[in-house]
Structure formats: C-alpha cells, structure tokens
Amino acid sequence: MTDSNLLKVAIGQYPCTPEPSINLATAEDYIARAGAAGARLVLLPELHNTPYFCQREDPAVFDYAEAIPGPSTERLAAAAKAAGVVVIASLFERRAPGLYHNTAVVLDADGKLAGRYRKMHIPDDPEYYEKYYFTPGDLGFEPIDTSIGRLGVLVCWDQWYPEAARLMALAGAELLIYPSAIGWDDATDDGAEQARQLAAWQGVQRGHAIANHLPVITSNRVGVEGEAGTEIRFWGHSFVYGPQGETLAEAGDKAELLQAELDLHRTETLRRIWPFFRDRRIDAFDDLTRRYRD
Template sequence: MVRIACAQMAMSANMEENYQKSLDYVRRAATAGAGIICFPEGQLSQYIAQYAGLSGDDFAISRTHPYIQGFCQACREHHIVGVFSLALREKDRHIYSDMLVIDETGQLVTTAAKNHIVRAPHFYEQDYFTPGNDGFLVAPTRAGRIGLIVCFDRHYPESFRSLALQGADVIITAVANETSEPRDVFQWEMRIPAFQNSLYTVMINRTGREGMMDFCGESLVAGPDGSVVALAGTGEELLLADLDFAKAAALRQEKQYLSLRRPGICALP
C-alpha cells in the first residue's frame, strides 16, 4: 500500500513564494505518511500561456536551477518520491512543459515532456512550449512504477495505454483545468482509462484566479475499477489517497483487458 499526496495549489505571481509553498507541501505530505507527492502543471508560476506571444523568460528555469536542487534535497530529507511539474528551458533554448520524478534519495529519475502542444483561447501554449519527442515515460521508484502525462496529452487514449503496457502502477497527470471547462468529462478522462487498464490514475490541478482564468481544483484519484478513490474540493488542499497496487494487479489478471489485446487487428498508422 502506498499513500499518494496531491498538492492542489494556487500560484502567486512570485516564483519564490510558489517554490516555498511547494516545499511546505512536501513536508506536509511526508508528515501525513505519503510515499509520493505530485503537483499541478507549471507549479512555480502563474499560467502565462493564457496570453498570446509574451516572453518566456519569467517562468522557465534550467535543469541546474537551485529550485530543482532544493526539490531533490526535500525529497531526500523527507524520504518521499516527488512528481514535480516545471517549465524547463533546455540547452537548445527551447522551453518544455515537463514532469520530473525525484526519488526518496534525492535523485532525478525521469523527466517527461508534454508531447502535444495546443493553441486555443486561454491556451496559447504553442507560443511558448516545444513538444517533447520521447513519448510517454514510466519512472521506476520504490513507491511504484509511475507513468507521466502532462495535461493536454491526457486527451489521447494512447497515452494511458502506452503507459499501462510499460507496466505503470499509477499514472499521474499534471493539469491546468479552469472552471469553464467540462469538469465531469475530465473526471471520466481519468476514470475510464483507470477501468480499461486496471490501474490507478491521478489528476492534479491548480486552483485560484489568475488573470482571465479560474482554475477549478477538483483533483482526482481514480481506482483500477474506475471508481473515485479521492476527490478534492475547489480550494487549496492536500488530497490523500491510499493505492493498493497488489489489488490492482489482481484485477488486471481477472479482467484481462490488457492480456487479451490483439494489436495486429487494429488498423492504426
């Protein structure tokens, strides 16, 4: 049994404040007995992509930034696996919307970039982010095999199936969902793949008002039977849930949704 903590945060315009709040959530999660803590998309800054064509200099950091070193130290100190969501500027000067997994020893295990970048009202992400090309990645940790999906990528069912076939125990999706979006549909986007792949799925959202956007919170943990294991409210919250990976593995064997697949009959490009 592994306890997961979801840090449903409101972000200020001050990156240092968001960093310190993130560290506080790590401490609170460890005190609550969690083995994993996860954060919403772009946890260090307000959501700049709601505006078209601004500079990315104020919200993207490098891999060598002291904040990442601080997250590594916090995970090591509190003996917890951290799933952080950051905008990283790489050596090629491109910015990626990344999820980073840092294990309980403070080592960076995996970095996964958002693969599909949207451009729509309130979501002008193509003005800022470069799509990743590494596909969907699973981070092996002592707290389980963690599959990673960044926000918009969850709209593609192949993302969940790919991670399930790689042996993920839990799939964590960092998002930035606002109140005007179809919140019931977003729940089903977690619950249906949890059911279809007989594993746990997690959606961790922002909350609060930022510019033109109201983020709705309502972070979710779905069980391998498609049930809602835990659901947050609309404000700031540390959502906790216990994940029974052995029970999920038994259900996968019983349901056989994965083992009976016949990929050769699917006419997919």
C-alpha cells in the same frame, strides 16, 4: 495482501502567485506536510512555480524557464529527501536557446532525479496558447522507475488521449499520474457548461483507470488567474481513482492537501479476471497511427 502493497499518496492543490519564490516555498511546505502525514508520493500542479502564463503570447515569459537539473530541482530534491517522499513536479524547462518544454520531473525519496517526462500533446486554444511556448516532447511514453515503483507520468492535455495512458501501461507503469492546470472561462462558460467540462475531465481519466486497471492520480490548481476579460478560474477537484475507476479521494475548489491509500496488488487481481490486455486485437490496430481515415 501485505503492507508492501499499500501506498499512501498525496496531492498538493493550491493557487499559484505571480512570484515564483513564493510558489516554490508553497510546494516545499506541501511536500513536508505530506511526508509528515505518511505519504510516500506527492504530486504538485502543472507549472506550479509560476502563474499560468500561457494565457497570452509574450517573449518575456521565457525568462521563467530554467534548466533541468537547475535551481528548482535542487530545492525540490532537498524537500523530497527531507520528507522521504517521491515528488512529481511540473516545470518550464529551458533545454537550449529557443527550445523549451513543459516537463514533469520525478525526484526520488533520496533526492535524486529519477527521470523526466516532456509533455507530448501541446494545446493551442483560447487562453491556453501552449504551442507558442512548448516544443512537443521527444522522450516518448516511458515510465520512470522509482523507489516506490514504475510511474507513468503524463501532463494535463495528455489526459484526453487514451493512447498515451495505454502506452504507459504497456510499458509497465504501475500508476498513471497527471499534473494539471485546467479551469473555466467565467465569461463564456455558464453553470451547465462548467458541469459538463468537469464531468468530461474526470470521466476520460476514470476510463484510463478502468481500461488499464491502474490507479490514476491527477492534480489541479485553484484560484483565478489572468487579465480582466480573459481570466481562468482553475476548478481544483484533484482526485485519486482506483483501478476500477472508483473515487478514492477528491478535493473541492479550495487549497487542500489531498491524501489517499492505494492497494497496488489490485492491478494484478483485476487483470486476471478482466484480461483486457490478453484480448487486444493488435493485428487490427494499424489505423491508430493514421491521422484520420478518409
């Protein structure tokens, strides 16, 4: 193993305020701190420029959206270049009038826009009314090439779909990356249910790491957001898993700059001794493209 196989990564886990300018300054601060600590990749939470506005349906909220490239990508690109890190940032993209996406952008260490991923799976659940705001992504499950490797970037609700992780892996992704915004409803979720939800969230992503022999990097926000009676308590617990699902780093439920070091060579080693890709029965998987087998 050589040092070129090692990659230090960081996650910015923090609360988001109602003021976008403050949130963007917070993102810049975390990027600078991560770069100073030696990280080469920084992941920010989902929709970090704003409060989590999908708790209600309000046409005025579309004013938060912006073009990509645009003002936020310009500032984040400058921060990425100054720190010498690759940044994954999650933004509310205004593509055209009436056409909006939940989009993760990848800014390379030289400040250039390496690519974007538009969230494919859009939830519509109590207090997560994302279908009102976001058009499903149309860029597919394509890794983004950067100076540190091929990044399989997905977004939050995509976490629950092993097909998405597998397609990224089959396209050559070297890491699976999920900016997220997920939490509890204190009014309806008791302690036991909260524990089950957190364990499920972590467990499904640990499975993605194991089944594809890829590290998984997942961010979350923290803090309580929303109006009385419909608040979401974002539970934090951002994490980095290794390619056997081992926990390399995990945050608590407070603001934190989480860091971990990955050995990228382990994917090759593991796939030689556990050749899941070799043994896939692709001749028998046609039904995966059906909604359900009646």
